[in-house]
Amino acid sequence: MNNLFSLEHAQQLDQQDPLHHMRDQFHIPKQDNGDDEIYLCGNSLGLQPKRTQEYLNYELNQWQKLGVKGHFSGDFPWMPYHEFLTEESAKLVGAKNTEVVCMNSLTANLHFMMVSFYRPSKTRNKILIEDHAFPSDHYAVESQIRFHGFDPDQAMLLAKPREGEETLRTEDLLNLIEMHGDEIALIMLPGVQYYTGQVLDMKTITEAGHAKGCMVGFDLAHATGNIPMNLHDWNVDFAAWCTYKYLNSGPGSVAGCFVHEKHHSNLELPRFAGWWGHDKESRFRMENRFVPMQSAEAWQVSNPPILSLAAIRASLDTVKEAGGIDALREKSLKLTRYLRDLLEQELSEEINILTPADNSASGCQLSLTVNLHVLDGKTVFDRIEAAGVTCDFRHPNVIRVAPVPLYNSFEDAYRFVSILKDSLQ
Template identity: 80%
Template sequence: MTTFSQELFSQEYARQLDAQDPISHLRDEFHIPKQANGEDEIYFCGNSLGLQPKRTQEYLNYELSQWQKLGVKGHFSGDFPWMPYHEFLTEESAKLVGAKKSEVVCMNSLTANLHFMMVSFYRPTAKRHKILIEDHAFPSDHYAVESQLRYHGHDPKESMLLATPRDGEPTLRTEDILKLIAEQGDEIALIMLPGVQYYTGQVLDMQAITKAGHAKGCKVGFDLAHAAGNIPMQLHDWNVDFAAWCSYKYLNSGPGSVAGCFVHEKHHNAEDFLNNELPRFAGWWGHDKESRFRMENNFMPIESVESWQLSNPPILSLAAIRASLDTVKQAGGIQVLRTKGIKLAAYLRQLLEQELSQDITILTPKETAASGCQLSLVVDLHGLDSKTVFDRIEAAGVTCDFRYPNVIRVAPVPLYNSFEDCYKFVTILKSSLEA
């Protein structure tokens, strides 16, 4: 756990920490929203929508210019031709999630990718038909799992297995998840959990869960919406079957931008698809690149995760992702961001504990390995509720978010947030509680 001086609650001390930060200059690479008085917002909402890198406009304008000048020839011309454009994102995406380049691709949206993955990896039988997710999963994940169960003729009340926290505890215990897998694993076809739980900010032990699931014959996949760009991962080495993530939170690629997908190389054998041992929905962008335009209507899957692609992707969105990935690369990669992210979250936590321990409960685990950038806060002050306090801090220049019934989520992210942001946030929060 990172420790700080006892004099940490001062603007001067926060500025000293920023002066010691080797990547503080990256804040200048982003557009920071302004308050009505012209000052920067305290933007702690990168867990929902990351800010725009300044280079994004340049990258988008380049593609608009190519379209303007070249028309359809832009698919094959210029520095970044559109035909292979998704390949320009592969190397940096692979580094983010700890994968081989053949295992990652940018395509579709997050929930669409989860559905496509379940087409392949949820293969229920009369005995093995359950899907394990967490209680209070992100609604879209819950809906996707529930609809997949119904599609296969199973009753979600019987086939949806929920991992729940213990009474009185806000977060899951790894030993309880592993115990559930050990006890019911013979009936579990698929484990699909988050890398980082959206509501509490808890980081799950993906490696241990994957190992336990495979030991019982389950397929294991993860929703990395709140993990990608937040924490380092080793999906290949952990032997995860599949994963999917959005790119507009910690990866700053713009609202609704194209998502990412991982499929372990052990599942890339074309014969597994052709023999229906690993079925998938097919489209022409997943067809062998050398023969794709022969139009022979004889699907031959690419022997990589690319075979799960359906259509050619939206280039403008991929250009925004390329801008965001280049910004991460400029920072030095995910390990550098994680190092600063740990320090930012620890500083914010210590400020809250020192100044507001009687009024605020932090749901997010304190252990570094079990937490990322996000802290989930609940107001405990008599006569006040979290939503009222959220409205007050928002009016005072803070952008974070509120999740019902009572959680304020704040996420100081290392690419553009500062230690001074953390100090200012706690100052505003204190005033809002006193009001």
């Protein structure tokens, strides 16, 4: 530990890192002086892979040369383009190929999923979410409850940390499910909590929910591309995620969705339908009788934006080149642990880490608060940003930093802590 805080040690760790070369596959933003930014904001927007421009230009050229014929011509015809993303997307979330599809945006997908999987009755109408849910999730849940004619004050069941704690305890979640399970129609929680960076025990939560007759879904915005998952084996009913954080597909890019295969053949399951979810063999007969595909694709409503899908294909190919989610997780554990060790060694009195230390309960992100009475978190955030660090601040008092294994280095972690130390003076 005595030699931990040194540039030489960080550079030595980078030399030993089998994924260090992946940094060269990304465009790293520059400071005004020409140096690389210390970019630790992949939990909010991932950096651009260098191949993204190539993939986008290819589709622009296809459109330029072929017009409408591009739907059926070229190496990546537009008509089935979303299928080119299926295999690698499925690997990221531990699903069968038939269980995933790239479509819509994250909150839109959550709404579409709740159309099918939130089926409230007079006695079973509650939705369990966490008290400090990402606002868009909270709004979506509240609006769905109102849409069905129920009162959110009565039908929203909020899971809260214990007094004086910041993160949720699995046993408390399980107790809530056991106590209120007969009233809960849907459990919808994050895979990784956006504010604290806590990884929830999705497998155990799903088992507990199903034992009480509840549907169970997850928002995987901060989980996909961050931690390995096994949604199929865990028997999760549905999940949705964005692709612009750890998957680096660009701002506002098309989202992903998972629907367990056990639901694919249920023709009685309500859904908002559109022609892109109709059986492929008869879609262009233009008949007005909806025949859903026997896959997650059945929840599609419209043909997707190809340029956004091309950016996702570039990001998925970059992840594949790195060795997939298991290789990324192996480096992530080392890199985030190194950053945590530096913070605890150098700034244990000044900085508190909200994110659990247990590997099973944490991913890339560390959520930090400032303990000093003379300085608040926003002031410190402004100082480190001015010094060349890009991370983000979440009210009321959290600085979120995420060393991403695809492009962040051990040297990034060292330099961040050095700048943070100076900013706390």
